[in-house]
Amino acid sequence: MSEAELFVVCKNCGSEVSMYVTECPYCGQRVRKRAPKLERGAEPDAVPRRRRRSLPRLRRDEIPGIAPETRPYATIAIVVAALGTTLAWVGGLTISDLGAIVGPIGHDWWRLPAYAFVHTNAGSLFATLVATGLFGMHLERRFGSGAVLAIFLLGATAGGALTVALSVYPAIGANGGALALLTAWVVDDRHELGGRPGRRGDGGDHRSDDLAVQALTTARPGRKSICTRHSCTNGLSIDREPPGRLEPALR
Known part of the structure; x- marks a missing residue:
């Protein structure tokens, strides 16, 4: 998207305003009915959530001096x-x-x-x-x-x-x-x-x-x-x- 496409001109005051707003922030004139939808590639990809790893149960004699996790x-x-x-x-x-x-x-x-x-x-x-x-x-x-x-x-x-x-x-x-x-x-x-x-x-x-x-x-x-x-x-x-x-x- 070119730089010119990022702004629109307010017909009332002539100011350049963002194309993603519906009203001119300077004079309050309505510049469009609704804001355009964002393109899919415009926003950064969401960081995938890491799955929390859980340790397996401690086995017998796996760590010297620590008893294994068993049911009594x-x-x-x-x-x-x-x-x-x-x-x-x-x-x-x-x-x-x-x-x-x-x-x-x-x-x-x-x-x-x-x-x-x-x-x-x-x-x-x-x-x-x-x-x-x-x-x-x-x-x-x-x-x-x-x-x-x-x-x-x-x-x-x-x-x-x-x-x-x-x-x-x-x-x-x-x-x-x-x-x-x-x-x-x-x-x-x-x-x-x-x-x-x-x-x-x-x-x-x-x-x-x-x-x-x-x-x-x-x-x-x-x-x-x-x-x-x-x-x-x-x-x-x-x-x-x-x-x-x-x-x-x-x-």
């Missing part, structure tokens, strides 16, 4: 099983029917891990399931679902066996299994950090671990089983060990 299926299953058992108790089933250890078990060995899913107290249910979900999720991201199930069931079974051996009844609640997950997380945390200064692994700050243990051991006041106290003592003793003394046991 085993932890979810444990929590759902405990909630389902509690709902069954609310529905009318007795704790003995659900697997609680209320006396000598005889040949009912299935009660040793099963009692951990029976709860009759809202405070105990909340404390143990929060601890199980928190530490189980972290452990499952690092070691997988099988490790979390094994640690929880072994901890619960050991607590149930100790309860039967010492004749401390009844035994209900996931305190033993949750403390087993907590202890496994503490050992792994101390081993991973290696006692580096300024980190939690150097023994400088144990308040979060102590709060978790205290919540698990005081969730059922007046009815703490000997297995819970024994597990708590073991967990705290491992937590207080310096990293150098833990490494031989982990090899």
Whole structure:
């Protein structure tokens, strides 16, 4: 388009005005009915919008020291099983029917891990399931679902066996299994950090671990089983060990 075609002359005042306006800016005389349409090539091409790239999920062992992004299926299953058992108790089933250890078990060995899913107290249910979900999720991201199930069931079974051996009844609640997950997380945390200064692994700050243990051991006041106290003592003793003394046991 030539320069002459960019302007029109106002018939009223004789001024040159842009061809893309409908009224003269000097005298207000109407110079055309409507402004012409812009040609397609006149305006610059629009910059294409860049599509925001999203990073794929982190795979196992892709970055050393960073756990992969996986769903904690085993932890979810444990929590759902405990909630389902509690709902069954609310529905009318007795704790003995659900697997609680209320006396000598005889040949009912299935009660040793099963009692951990029976709860009759809202405070105990909340404390143990929060601890199980928190530490189980972290452990499952690092070691997988099988490790979390094994640690929880072994901890619960050991607590149930100790309860039967010492004749401390009844035994209900996931305190033993949750403390087993907590202890496994503490050992792994101390081993991973290696006692580096300024980190939690150097023994400088144990308040979060102590709060978790205290919540698990005081969730059922007046009815703490000997297995819970024994597990708590073991967990705290491992937590207080310096990293150098833990490494031989982990090899």
